[in-house]
Amino acid sequence: MIRKATKIDISKIMKIIAVTINEMKSYNNTQWDESYPQAINFLKDIEAGDLYVDELNDEIRGFVCVNYIEPIEYNYINWQSLEKAMVIHRMAVNSNFRNQGVAISLLKFSEELALKNGVSYLKTDTYSINDKMNSLFKKFGFQLVGEMKFLGKEKPFYCYDKIISKNI
Template structure:
């Protein structure tokens, strides 16, 4: 498996992952994503800003993650000092064909590598309250639970926040 920045030619693979993942999310009661979000425009913006990473297995796109440093106003609800610089993980998804292959873990480790390369030693993320897989993944990777919040962009849903302090050299 290798990770790399996504490119425009990856868009069709990314949208295929979304089409495969959304029904599974909905079946588990997780309505964080739907047929409108995330969409090609969101991924294209991530690609153009060089903040979208993918994991490949045998040259197939197996997963995706967006890594930003933009402040998240809704995060003021969490148990965080939002004045601290952080890399924020968004749009983490694994193609169901590659579940169990360590793709999500590889993408989260890539987030840590990117953060340290930028001189940032804090990773933050949120996940839908119904997303059991990420609620197991994040603590297993050393993330601490930092509270429950709502997001203006997804009204009616609740999200759990996690963060990880990375070791400084």
């Protein structure tokens, strides 16, 4: 079940983050590290009502932040549309639940949330060397629309968007 995250979820989320960071390091992906994301990022997402967790039997299977906040770097991307968009941020799947469709479920939820809010356009980005997320976005029908320098990282981030069909 996907629900809004609460402050009680932060410790479980941070455990998923720690495992994810170690896994990313194992294949030289430095998108996330000890400095980002931190608990304060998730606390702000929760306070804004933008963080959602996929929970099963009191265990968080994954999480995603969905809101209208676009980094300033998005201003220089040639997006497919000028429509108002919802943006997918900080998404991860608990390593105990990988390859079980959790990420796809979170993306479907993001689409449904956007449509429920009268928005039929999604944007997101990920580090160019984050092969798993790049593959996931493409598999789910996102279009690669550009790249940007972001968060002081050495390599570019890839920007994706998707115009959502109203008949999900």
